[in-house]
Amino acid sequence: MRLRSRPQQPPPTAAPVPRGPVPILAVRKLVKTYGHGDAAVHALAGPVDADGVEQGVDLTVHQGDFVAIMGSSGSGKSTLMNILGCLDAPTSGRYLLDGIDVGHLDEHQLSLVRNRKIGFIFQSFNLVPRTTALAQVELPLAYAGVKAAERRRRAMAALTLVGLADRADHRPNELSGGQQQRVAVARALVTSPAMLLADEPTGNLDSRSTDDVLAIVDRLNAAGRTIVLITHEDEVARHAKRVVRLVDGQIYEDIRQAPLQGLPPALQDPVEFASHTLHVGHVRAHANGGDR
Amino acid sequence: MNPFQTLRFAFGGLAANKVRSGLTMLGILIGVAAVILLLAVGNGSSQAVKDAIQALGTNALTVSSGSGSGSSTATVVKPLTVDDARALADTSQAPDIKGVAPEVSTSQTAIYQGTSHTVSSVVGTYPAYFEASNSKVDKGDYFSDDDVLNSRKVAVIGSTTATDLFGTASPIGKVITLGGTPFTVVGELATKGGTGFQDPDDTVIAPLPTVQNAFTGFSGSISQILVEATTADATTSATNEITTILMGQHSITSPSAVDFRVSSQTSLLTTRTSTDQTFTVLLGAVAAISLLVGGIGITNIMLVTVTERTREIGIRKAIGAPKGVILSQFLAESTLLSLVGGGLGVAAALIGAHFKIVGIKPVVIPESVYGAFGIAVAIGLFFGSYPASRAASLRPIEALRHE
Structure with missing residues (x-):
């Protein structure tokens, strides 16, 4: 509620943005139904026309955007996320990722798409057990067939970017939750994917680690990386340039909080942004800390 | 990857x-x-x-008394005799036979200076036995035809027997008492190695008449005849020659009624x-x-x-x-x-x-x-x-x- 009442936010604009180049992500008439007949669950349906036919969900995301997909549980946001991540196939509808029609790809091509086009960040970190942070970040590059030396260089660069260069040889069980998630972010961005797909990235983190991770995501977006983030927390969503709200399998509202071009909200005026933090408890302490 | x-x-x-x-x-x-x-x-x-089996000699054939393995219809079994062996030694009738050694065997207790040892196989035979049975002397010498003719109380002993009676000392020239009869040891056989059933090295080999005198008596019958064929390939023809000669010796007309058995080591081997x-x-x-x-x-x-x-x-x-x-x-x-x-x-x-x-x-x-x-x-x-x-x-x- 407070999110939309803030006066300094630009007025909400309707999506999709009518712009020239090929969108990173374009979803047309997407429907996902689990089960059959009476027992069918319509996870993603979109508006229903007069004849009761599901029109499906339409969504377009452009290069450089930072989209938060919000919704309560059962709203279809996880289903949408799985389809966007090429982990699941839609019942009907088209999905174009960076100009590629994903629906026509076979298993092997899908694994290539996941490797090259998408960087995943999961709620439960999902690091490979018993593997050092460096090897963890090298893994997608290894699957892409990058040579060892190049792999090491790029993985170290990604770890440096998330501030974990000194933890390169630590295994997941030797890292805190926030550090694990930062390794996951490094792993997601190391292949320079077209889109970073984050599913509740801060859901398992304390507020301090949440800020750390979101700060990295903000910086990545400022550097031009496209980010699609799924969350149910307003505090997380207010970092996004655009908020898409899902209710009962259809898009309920689509609000632009910051222009597509330019910095994400958190970096436009950091002090002001921090003062409006929704974190309970260490609000002031953190805001003061952020001033310096 | x-x-x-x-x-x-x-x-x-x-x-x-x-x-x-x-x-x-x-x-x-x-x-x-x-x-x-x-x-x-x-x-x-x-x-x-x-x-x-190879150590026993692959050209060796054993003739033993008995009606064979059930296929024979012999009613009376004539024991083998030294005369049978002599007949087999006739090279004009049996060109494939190289050597013949009639055998009598018994088991006796040997004593040397208070050490007692039961020898499982005491064999009385001819010197041809050594070659036919592939027994080689390691120390000393074989006994000779002269020893056989004169019934001398000499013996060649196996390595197990030698170790049990003499330990590490050389047995050559020593006198052992075998079933009450003194024998002078003239040779010790090389170790053949056990097959696991019976130790072939636990043996005493002495001239045939000496053993007959001392233990088995002069009944004229012998336990078996060891025959050495000229070559390993000649065992089959040698077997036929033995059968022919012994059928003549035992006055048997039908080959199905023989009262002796010829077995070769190769058949055993197979x-x-x-x-x-x-x-x-x-x-x-x-x-x-x-x-x-x-x-x-x-x-x-x-x-x-x-x-x-x-x-x-x-x-x-x-x-x-x-x-x-x-x-x-x-x-x-x-x-x-x-x-x-x-x-x-x-x-x-x-x-x-x-x-x-x-x-x-x-x-x-x-x-x-x-x-x-x-x-x-x-x-x-x-x-x-x-x-x-x-x-x-x-x-x-x-x-x-x-x-």
């Missing part, structure tokens, strides 16, 4: 569950070691029998070898089953691993691992299990083959080593392929949701 990396992941996966991996390897280890070792034992026993082959195949089959069980152990443990690591598989798929990489990773793990297990099994078997097993010195068959190792690796691939393909075909979304 290069093969080296796949292998490193496989090592990591196995190292994560050391006890489990170790136990699975143990299954393959035991299987491979059992196959190699049991085949080696089978082979060793047949080798030992072959050697023992029988024993085929028995041993059956034995070896049986041992190998038992061992192969244990190898198979080891393979099933691999499948089992890999299935557990796949289930346990479903989530990890999901993560790997989400970050772009193609199906082939997942497949090869799990295949590499199972093959590594069988490879290491098989390798250790070969090592264990080769070490184990240095020890005597139930009195048999195992002789490792080289083919069984390659075969067992190869089969173990193939088993790893084969039994690992089902869990691996199950892992590879997991849907990423379901694998990720797996708890």
Whole structure:
């Protein structure tokens, strides 16, 4: 509620943005139904026309955007996320990722798409057990067939970017939750994917680690990386340039909080942004800390 | 993903569950070691029998009294006599016979300076016996035809008998008391080695009339006649000559009514070898089953691993691992299990083959080593392929949701 009442936010604009180049992500008439007949669950349906036919969900995301997909549980946001991540196939509808029609790809091509086009960040970190942070970040590059030396260089660069260069040889069980998630972010961005797909990235983190991770995501977006983030927390969503709200399998509202071009909200005026933090408890302490 | 990396992941996966991996390897280890070792034992026993029979002499034929193996219709059995042996020694009638040695045998207690030893085989014979039975003198000399003619109380003793009576001292020239009769030891035989049934080195060989005088009496009958054929190939014709001559000697007209038996060492050898082959195949089959069980152990443990690591598989798929990489990773793990297990099994078997097993010195068959190792690796691939393909075909979304 407070999110939309803030006066300094630009007025909400309707999506999709009518712009020239090929969108990173374009979803047309997407429907996902689990089960059959009476027992069918319509996870993603979109508006229903007069004849009761599901029109499906339409969504377009452009290069450089930072989209938060919000919704309560059962709203279809996880289903949408799985389809966007090429982990699941839609019942009907088209999905174009960076100009590629994903629906026509076979298993092997899908694994290539996941490797090259998408960087995943999961709620439960999902690091490979018993593997050092460096090897963890090298893994997608290894699957892409990058040579060892190049792999090491790029993985170290990604770890440096998330501030974990000194933890390169630590295994997941030797890292805190926030550090694990930062390794996951490094792993997601190391292949320079077209889109970073984050599913509740801060859901398992304390507020301090949440800020750390979101700060990295903000910086990545400022550097031009496209980010699609799924969350149910307003505090997380207010970092996004655009908020898409899902209710009962259809898009309920689509609000632009910051222009597509330019910095994400958190970096436009950091002090002001921090003062409006929704974190309970260490609000002031953190805001003061952020001033310096 | 290069093969080296796949292998490193496989090592990591196995190292994560050391006890489990170790136990699975143990299954393959035991299987491979059992196959190699049991085949080696089978082979060793047949080798030992072959050697023992060869030591008796492959051109040797034994003529013994009796109505044969049931096929003979002889009603009266005439015992073999020295005259029969003499008739066989006639080279004009039996050109394929090189030497003839009539034998009488008994068992006596030998005493030397208070040391007593029961000799299982005291043989009275002619000097031709030594060559026909492939007995060579190690120390001293054989007794001579002259000794036989004069019934001298001389003896050639086996190595076991010599050790038991004299210890390490040389027995040559010493006098032993055999069943109350003093014998001068003139020679000691070289060790032949045991077949496991009866020690051929526990023997005393003396001139025929001397033994008859002292123990068996001059009834004229002898236990058997040892005949040496000119060559190993001539044993068949020699057998025919013996049969013809002895039928004449015993006044037998029908070959189906003979009262003696001619057996050759080669026939014995063939029988024993085929028995041993059956034995070896049986041992190998038992061992192969244990190898198979080891393979099933691999499948089992890999299935557990796949289930346990479903989530990890999901993560790997989400970050772009193609199906082939997942497949090869799990295949590499199972093959590594069988490879290491098989390798250790070969090592264990080769070490184990240095020890005597139930009195048999195992002789490792080289083919069984390659075969067992190869089969173990193939088993790893084969039994690992089902869990691996199950892992590879997991849907990423379901694998990720797996708890």
